[in-house]
Amino acid sequence: MPTPAKFLPWPDSIIPYVPNPKHKFWSTIIAAIMEMNLKTNVQFIPRTNELNYIYFKYETDVCNQSECIGMKYSDDGSGQFVNINKNCRNLHELGHVLGLIHEHQRSDRDQYIHVIKDKMDESCFSQTQIQAICHNSDNQQLPYNIHSFMHYWCTSGAKTNGQQTIVYRPNPSMKFDTPEYLNDLSIEAINRIYPTPYQIELPANNCTYKLHSIQASGCLDAGPHHIRSDSYPLPDTNPYLYWQIEQVCSTSGWNVLWNVQTQSYLDGGPSHTRNYHHGEQETNHYLHWKIHVVVNGGKFLQLENRAKSMYLSCGKKHVKKFESNDDQQILWSFYRVCLDR
Ligand SMILES: [Zn+2]
Structure with missing residues (x-):
């Protein structure tokens, strides 16, 4: 995914989405949306007529899973896609939508992990190198989060199936995955971008x-x-x-x-x-x-x-x-x- 120099957060912590119950992975997408809505300040809401919104595609063999990091502002109402297929972690893609980059690409990552390039497929190199312009992980002054939903798993891009390509230095034998849940540090990383909690509007009489x-x-x-x-x-x-x-x-x-x-x-x-x-x-x-x-x-x-x-x-x-x-x-x-x- 290309790194933008800066990104747009979603106004008022609200991310409109187009419900797509026919999507092959809709139930897991909903689970990811609920994980975000229940634990963080943001709220994914079904779109009515908002200009900027996301919609979910299902395409196999697509390398760009999330069209944009943060909100893609457009004035034509075309929205921004999130592609979810069997290779995706749903929550992870929503993290990009909110404006987060990969945890393993933050500038201080070499203190914590060792990326074994020899064992990794070349197609994965760009997704695992340190990003020069790094936002929302180490510049938030948060501790390194090996169990972040934005961290790749320990065998990511392995040339040989099951071989470890990312080693956690403090505990080299530890296996880790990209979780479909938010731990406390992940919640904090999101809430530092979205400090204002979404609050539901109470219904009024006669409306x-x-x-x-x-x-x-x-x-x-x-x-x-x-x-x-x-x-x-x-x-x-x-x-x-x-x-x-x-x-x-x-x-x-x-x-x-x-x-x-x-x-x-x-x-x-x-x-x-x-x-x-x-x-x-x-x-x-x-x-x-x-x-x-x-x-x-x-x-x-x-x-x-x-x-x-x-x-x-x-x-x-x-x-x-x-x-x-x-x-x-x-x-x-x-x-x-x-x-x-
Ligand atoms: Zn990603």
Whole structure:
């Protein structure tokens, strides 16, 4: 990957992406996105109409996996690609998107690792040499992170399969991989570029929203599907996905969610939605939801049902028992729908 002299971080710690559930590796891409969203200050959010965004390609035999280090600013809305195939570590490619270079290319790396060029395929040389202009690893004054998701694994580019090409000097017999998780130093490296944590916007009364689940790559649907891809048939054209939030009474903390298309309320029971009957809205606790802001200072919402003491879930069960704050099936985001377009 060519080294830019400088890179653009993403404004407001937000990286819009185009959901692509048909991608061969979509479930592992989502896992990487959630690892970023749950542990760091940044938030990958499904794109609505943002000018700069990423999209995921699947091409084999491509050497440039991430089009740009940091944000590729463009004014034509063409976006920047991230290519994910079986040779990629998903989280690693997202690291490039955020602006990180390889840990093993930082300028002080020779103190920590020995790169055995004789055993390495020449095609790997450019990816393993020290970069003259080095940003976001050693110039952050962070300790060397051998278990960084941005570090190549110990047999990278080996001419002979399984031969070690990178040796960790403090512990030469140690084998290491490129992990699909973030350790504390990796989290710190990201948060030093993005010091401001993303904070979710709370829904307001009398506005219309889509309720999105990253885990399901879709939105809450008032029809029998329960969840529907939000890009079908076109973004922001499916009123089955439109919900309005209304407080039951101004001090109770409980809300109802009203679907615009079906003229029904979100229901905690198996029927999923329930038709409106006069008066029921106030007294029927199955229709009442409390919104909790959770994860890392406020990145996601959970919706607790008053009657069932369970949480709205993107899984088959519609509502489920609380397991943990970062149970991905019960994490939701509200996105405001612009109906006036
Ligand atoms: Zn890389």
